[in-house]
Structures are given as structure tokens and as C-alpha cells.
Amino acid sequence: LEYSSQLEAKSQELGRTARQLKEANDKLVALSVQKDGFLSQISHELRTPMTSIRSFSEILMHGETMTPEERQRYSSIIHDETIRLTRLLDDLLDLSVLENGQVTLNEADWTLEAILDRAVAATERAGPGPAMTIDRDRAGERTRIRTDGDRLAQVFINLIANAQKYCDADAPRLRIVVRERQGRPVVDFMDNGSGIPQKAQAVIFEKFARVSDHRAAGGAGLGLAICREVMHRLGGGIAYLPGQGGAAFRVTLPRRQAEAA
Numbered sequence: 001l002e003y004s005s006q007l008e009a010k011s012q013e014l015g016r017t018a019r020q021l022k023e024a025n026d027k028l029v030a031l032s033v034q035k036d037g038f039l040s041q042i043s044h045e046l047r048t049p050m051t052s053i054r055s056f057s058e059i060l061m062h063g064e065t066m067t068p069e070e071r072q073r074y075s076s077i078i079h080d081e082t083i084r085l086t087r088l089l090d091d092l093l094d095l096s097v098l099e100n101g102q103v104t105l106n107e108a109d110w111t112l113e114a115i116l117d118r119a120v121a122a123t124e125r126a127g128p129g130p131a132m133t134i135d136r137d138r139a140g141e142r143t144r145i146r147t148d149g150d151r152l153a154q155v156f157i158n159l160i161a162n163a164q165k166y167c168d169a170d171a172p173r174l175r176i177v178v179r180e181r182q183g184r185p186v187v188d189f190m191d192n193g194s195g196i197p198q199k200a201q202a203v204i205f206e207k208f209a210r211v212s213d214h215r216a217a218g219g220a221g222l223g224l225a226i227c228r229e230v231m232h233r234l235g236g237g238i239a240y241l242p243g244q245g246g247a248a249f250r251v252t253l254p255r256r257q258a259e260a261a
């Protein structure tokens, strides 16, 4: 009898181990699928500009009968694609540094106004088309925070630049409002474009996620993934706010020091 209960215990233990092994294996498989997916997406993203650089440089090399205008146009395509590649590599590198937690934060005391001023100034030069009007909430922006100003500005710049890129309204407008939610300062960015379809809202913070009809806008879909990582490192977060008309993003900051204490 004792022998059979020992056997029973052993077999239960084996069952548990088998389940754990299977779970571990499932996780490994999922991870490697993710990694393969990531690598193939990177190769795909690199291939497109590389192909166009190669073909236009070949045209330039063999085009003896080319007009100066043609020469100018092909060179400028090569130039633009090279810039796109560099930006893509910079973003990938930044993302990998952020994901591996190798970032050193440079914290200082800031007002949201100062960081937003920087972000707005940095995005002013960007893009053709009608200039976007930005409505600010100066009173709310007096909120003081302790954070890495460069990193938070990077997130704000991304959101403002996205509003410029994707806001397809005739009179593009962005409203930036500071609020307090559950004791934390939050900054809302609400544009008057067509917003993001509900189905896509769940994936836009993933690497390489793009809403299909925006492919032409040229981004690699890394901006919001970087924003999410940065906000995570800064002890806050970022989320899409559905149902606001246009696209709306909420950046949540960590509770202020004095209140947290």
C-alpha cells in the first residue's frame, strides 16, 4: 500500500514537471516566433530604402543621356532614402537600448510648460501642408515635475509630429491639455484628424504597427513603441483615448515627489 501511494505521489510530481516543461517550451516558442517576426520586419523595412538606393544609383551610373533635372531628382531620392535609413537605424538602436533597460535618466526639476515649449519648437520646421494650430493650456502647464526633460520632450515631439503627419483636416489643430488623474499629472494630446480606427488602437504601440492607409506617410511604425518604452522608464505611461473625435493620446506622469512621500 505504501509503495502504491509513493508511486501515486511520484506520478503526480512527474505530471507537474511535464506541465511546467510544456509551459516553458510554449513560452520559448512564443519568444522565438516574436524574435523571428521582429527580424523579418527589420529586414523588410531595410530592404525597401536599400532597393531604391541601389536602383537609382544604377540609373545614375549608366545614364549618360540624363538631363540635369533627372540627375537632380534621382540624387535627391537617394539622399532622402539614406536619411530614412539612418532614422530607422537610430530608432531601432534607441528602442533596443530602452528595452534592455540600459538608459541612464538625467532627472531635473521642470515645468511641463518648458518641456512642451521645447517640443513645439522642435516640430515647427517639419512638413509641408497647412501649418497646424496648437492650443495650449498655459495654466495647467505650470505643473512642476521631476523627470528626464530630454526623454519626455522626445515623447511630446513624437506625438506632435504624428498629429502633423496624420491629421488630414483642412485646418489641422492640436489641443494639449494638462489634467490631474488619480493624483498624477496627465497631458492629453487631441487632434482634429480622423483618429485611429478602433481595431488598430490596440496595436499602435507595438513595433512596426501602422494603420494601413497611412503607409505612404513614410514612418516605420516605431515612434509610438519608443514613446511607450520611454514613458515606462520615466515611471509613467501612454495610452490612446478613444472616442475623442480625432486621435487622442494621454501621457501619464509619475506622482509628484512631495505627494508620493
Ligand code: ADP
Binding pocket: 158, 162, 163, 166, 167, 191, 193, 194, 195, 196, 204, 209, 210, 211, 212, 214, 218, 219, 220, 221, 222, 223, 224, 225, 247
Ligand atoms: P510612424 O508614424 O513612424 O508610422 P508611430 O508608431 O508613431 O509610427 O505611429 C503608428 C501608427 O499610428 C502610424 O503609422 C499611424 O497610422 C497611426 N497614428 C499615430 N498618430 C496618429 C494620429 N495623430 N492620427 C492618426 N493616426 C495616427
